[in-house]
Amino acid sequence: MAEELLKSIKQLSKERGISSDIFYSAIEEALLTVANKYFHNEADIHVEIDKDRGKIEVYCTKLVVHDIEDPIAEIDWKEALKYDSKAKVGDEIKIFLPGETLGRVAAQTAKQIIMHKVFKAEQQKIYHKYLPLTGTLMSGEVSRIEKNNIIITLDVGEAILPPKELSPKDLFRRGDIVRFYIKRVFPEGKGPLILGTRYMNDFVIELIRMEVPEVSEGIVKIYSISREPGFKTKVAVYSTDKTVDPVGAIVGMNGNRVLSITKELRGERIDVIAWSNSPERFIASALTPAETVKVKIIDLMDNRAEVTVTDETLSAAIGKKGINIKLASKLTKWNIQLTNRMESKSENRQKKL
Secondary structure, eight states, X not given: OHHHHHHHHHHHXXXXXXXXXXXXXXXXXXXXXXXXXXXXXXXXXEEEEETTTTEEEEEEEEEEESSOSOTTTEEEHHHHTTTOTTOOTTOEEEEEOOHHHHHHHHHTHHHHHHHHHHHHHHHHHHHHHHGGGTTSEEEEEEEEEETTEEEEEOXXXXXXXXXXXXXXXXXXOTTOEEEXXXXXEOSOOSSOXXXXXXXXXXXXXXXXXXXXXXXXXXXXXXXXXXXXXXXEEEEEEEESXXXXXXXXXXXXXXXXXXHHHHHHTTTOEEEEEEOOSXXXXXXXXXXXXXXXXXXXXXXXXXXXXXXEXXXXXXXXXXOGGGHHHHHHHHHHTOEEEEEEHHHHHHHHHHHHO
C-alpha cells in the first residue's frame, strides 16, 4: 500500500507541477490525525516516510515499567512483550499503527488533506506567477460563462472577467480568445484568482503600448486619456523627439495601428490628439472632429473655457449623447462651454444695440 501511495505522489507532483514535499506533508498530517485518535493525542507519536524504499511507519513510543503511573507514556512489562518479545523494564518500545488502519487512512483521511493542500499549493503557484504581471495584458481562451462572468483558461489557472469589467460591445462565447488587462491577483479564493478588465482606461493604454513601438520605447508619451467604453476614446499624446510625430506614430501608416486597436475594442472609435501646453490649442484639438473657431479662457482657477465652433460642427462637438464634449473635458481637465458662431454674432449685435 505504502509503495503504491508514494509512487502516486511522484506522479501527481509531476502532473501538477507542485513540490512532492507538499504531498508528503499532507500524508504525514493525515497519519498524525488518525494516529492521535487510535493512540492518544498526547502520546509520543512518530511518522516515518522512507521515500526511497517506499515504506511508511506510524508508531508511538512507550516506556516499559512494572507499575504504570502514566498510561499514555508507559506500558506494563507483560503487555510490552506482545509488541517486542525482548522488551524489559526501562526499555522504550514502539507500538505500530495496524496496517489495516494505515490503509484506511491512505484511502480516506489522507485524500481529503492531500487535495486541500494541493489546492492551496496550486493557488500559491498561480498567485506568485501572475502577481508580478499585474498591470499588463494577458490573453486566454474562454472556457465557460457563469452568471455572465467570463471565465478564461490560462497556461496556469483561470481569470475572471465580471460584467462590470467589460465594454458594452464585448460579447464572448466559449472558445473565443480574449485579451484583457490584469487588474488584480488574489492570494486565495474559491474561484479564479486573477481579475481581468477590458473596461479600464489602462486596458487601452496597454493596447497602445503593445501596438506602438514608439510608446513602449518612451519616445511617444501618453499625456492623458478619457474613455466611454464601447463608444469612444480620446487619447492625448506628445513626443520627446522633435523628429517624431506623436499622432502619426499612434495612427500608423494608413491608420493601420489605430485600426488594430479599434478592432480589439470591437469598433470603439479612437481620437488621437496632440497635447499642447497651450490650453487654448489643447482644448481646440480635444474637440475633434468639430471645427473650433475660438477658445476663450474664462476662469483659470476653475479651469473654465468658452469654445466657439462653426454652426455646421456644433452637433459633432457635442457628440451623440454629449459624449464628445464630455470626453474632451475629461481629457483636458477643463470645463468646456460651447457656443456656435451664430450665437456669438447675435450676442455681439445685442451689445452694439
